[in-house]
Amino acid sequence: MTDAPAETAPPRTPVRVPLVTEPLGVMGSLRAARENVLSIIPDIATRQPMVxxxxxxxxxxxxDPDAIRRMLLENLDNYPKSLVTKNLLRPAIGESLFIAEGAHWRWQRRTAAPVFSHRNVMNLAPVMTAAARRSADRIAAAGPRAVDVAADMVRTTFDVIADVTFSGDGMFDADGVHRGIDAYIAEAGRVSLFDILGLPDWVPRPGRLMAGGAVRDMKRVADEAVEARRARGPEGVPDLLDLLLDGEDPETKRRMNTAELRDNLLTFIVAGHETTALTLGWSLYLCAFDQEVQDRARAEARAVLSGDAATGDDVARLPFIxxxxxxxxxxxxxxxxxxxxAMAADTLCGREIRPGDTVILPIYALHxxxxxxxxPDAFRPDRFADRKAMPRYAYLPFGDGPRICIGASFALQEAVIILATLLARFRFTPVPGRDPDPVMILTLRPQGGVWLMAEEV
Structure with missing residues (x-):
């Protein structure tokens, strides 16, 4: 008698959101969306082109990548951001690039695009390097204990965006703006039943009324900082505010007024630090999850870095990171x-789209x-060794088409600099029983933090 072959356990996968397998109904959808927006996605959306x-x-x-291409490129004006999205964000960031549509969006985009040129982004790299070094020093000083690296990444990326936006200008209360944004999202960012039912914008949403005072204070502080800089002028390497103040629409010669500058700066502050912080928190979790990947990344970083922190010039030589x-x-x-x-009738995947229909791009399910x-649920960085091999509209972390994220190159440069700096100095390992929980309200956050042990190597 021979022994039966041992069963091999399926490979472990990183944490994920459990998707829906049965219809939720209106009230069920509301409850789910208020806890985690992604939990309303049906699992079948990861197996069919359209649901x-x-x-x-x-x-x-x-x-479906072809249908997404139609929405984001070929028929862009027919698919403006939904009223739910605009209702959530307009009180905080006005008619800035993220929300504006049509001609109002186009002139702002033309004006702001040069701000994020490769040259300007590279000029800001030393700020990223300095913030990465401070993060590494904080983690080292924490000693041999678990560290919430997600929280430190929020601090690190906010240091970067505050410095590159206002050059540490003493007139600007960066922490006050940060608190105002967080307060607004906490009170107003959860989906309202009124939004799901499609009630008009004039019907009050109680949470957004509660958060109004913090938003007014935040905008007042930012307006004062813009006016002070307009009067003072630039000093040293131009920061984002200097570049926007100097910006001009090449077609109409129009410049942004104070309110437009403020709303776009607040947009850059929100989008320019939290999304990068989240990406870094999840990257560190994944490196701790797969030690072989982490070892390979550390070897690459140590072979490239000439000092204790990565620089802008190092980024192109860190492909695996x-x-x-x-x-x-x-x-x-x-x-x-x-x-x-949808503003007008259309057809996607052979299915009728009617005016007023909500058309959702569930990026989490697409990916x-x-x-x-x-x-698809496995962690495999080598998927991206040949980016040309993947369908163009199957991977949309920054969107695509004319409205692709204007700060994508800034965010990626910052993320590579910080991740390479940390991996060159530390080995990160998981804390048993402390896996993060992926929860999306406005962004996909690791609820409970990303707690890792960090050992200097």
């Missing part, structure tokens, strides 16, 4: 779901789609 339904109003979830960041953005995209409202990715 449709009705929850108060008609909706469609689209994960960039692949880790790309894979973290695939598994945990900061904007895990994006919604649009884990079984028709587009091999073993």
């Amino acid at each position: 449709s339904g009705r929850t108060g109003k008609r909706w469609h979830m689209v994960t 960039r692949q880790i960041i790309d894979e973290a953005l695939r598994l945990y995209p900061p904007a895990g779901m994006v919604s649009r409202t 884990r789609h079984h028709m587009l990715w091999d073993n």
